[in-house]
Amino acid sequence: MVVPADGGAPVQLASGPWMYGGPKWSPSGVEIAFSSSRAGRLEVWLVSREAIGGSWGEATQLTDFGCVPADWAPDGSGVLCDAGEEMVLVSRDGDVLWRYDPSTAGLQGLSSPQFSWDGSMIYVYGTHEDGSGGIWAVPPRGGEPNLVVAYDDAEIEGMDFLSVGPDHLYVTVGEYESDIWVMDLEW
Numbered sequence: 001m002v003v004p005a006d007g008g009a010p011v012q013l014a015s016g017p018w019m020y021g022g023p024k025w026s027p028s029g030v031e032i033a034f035s036s037s038r039a040g041r042l043e044v045w046l047v048s049r050e051a052i053g054g055s056w057g058e059a060t061q062l063t064d065f066g067c068v069p070a071d072w073a074p075d076g077s078g079v080l081c082d083a084g085e086e087m088v089l090v091s092r093d094g095d096v097l098w099r100y101d102p103s104t105a106g107l108q109g110l111s112s113p114q115f116s117w118d119g120s121m122i123y124v125y126g127t128h129e130d131g132s133g134g135i136w137a138v139p140p141r142g143g144e145p146n147l148v149v150a151y152d153d154a155e156i157e158g159m160d161f162l163s164v165g166p167d168h169l170y171v172t173v174g175e176y177e178s179d180i181w182v183m184d185l186e187w
Contacts, residue, residue, distance in 0.1 A: 002032075002056070013047045014059050024069045026076055030054075031092065033062070033069040033079040044069045044081050044090060062094040070112065074119040087113050087122065089140070098141060102126065105145050107136060114164045115140075123148070123164055135162065135169065 001010040014020055019037040026032070031048040036059070038045070044062040049055060067081035067088055078089045078097050087110065089097040100122075102110050110126040122140055127133040128147070135149035149171060161172035 011056060013056055014045070022069050024072055024079065026072050027074060028076050033072065034059075035068045036061075039064065041066050042068050044079055046079070046092060048092075060094075062090050062092075063088075071114045074115055074117060080113055080115060080122065082111065082113060087124070087138075100138065100140070100142060102138070102145070104142075105138075106130070107138075107145055110136075112162045113138075114162050116164055117166045123162060123169060125162065135171065 001012050003010045013032065014034070014036065016038065019035075019042070021035050023032050023034040029052050030050070031046055033044055033046050035042045036045045037043075039061060043064060044067050045059045046062050047056055047059040049057065062079065063081065063083075065083060065088075067083040067090070069079050070082050070087075071080045072078070073080065073089060078091045081088050081090060083099075085101065085103070087100045087102070089099075091097055102108065102124075106129040107126045108129065110124045113122050113124040115122055116137075119140065121137045124136055124138060125134070126136050128136075132147055132150060132152075134147055134151040136145040137148045138145045149169065151173075163170040
């Protein structure tokens with residue numbers, strides 16, 4: 001559902017017994033990419049309108065290879081999605097613009113990819129085969145990733161929440177503490 005920022009009636013964009021999630025507004029504000037399980041697994045779907053304030057059309061499926069929307073390219077050319085073992089940029093028409101397989105650079109377990117504001121990098125959580133983990137800067141068309149935030153303190157866990165501002169990365173970390181309690185039970 002979409003609700004105007006100044007209030008008003010919510011507008012339902014998709015319905016049905018399927019799972020929906022991860023809505024991502026396009027830079028133009030006339031499209032929303034989201035994930036849905038309508039096709040049997042999570043895929044990227046798109047709903048659009050002619051102009052801001054206009055009525056929304058029907059949702060259309062963009063992917064058919066198991067992908068979840070993560071971010072829009074800053075120029076609006078497509079939706080960056082997380083396809084499990086790779087990152088994929090998909091056009092508004094569902095054409096694959098490029099794929100990036102992180103294992104070619106020794107990276108694994110990538111999550112939460114986000115474009116830099118100028119589109120020159122993709123920031124993503126992940127671990128290198130050498131054991132170093134944290135947030136990596138990956139060139140969108142491939143190339144050597146660069147570790148920009150290292151998670152090298154075992155007591156602090158990096159969470160999969162990342163926001164990219166014009167001059168900063170905003171990350172969420174967790175520090176877990178607990179007490180251990182022991183009890184003797186008598187039967």
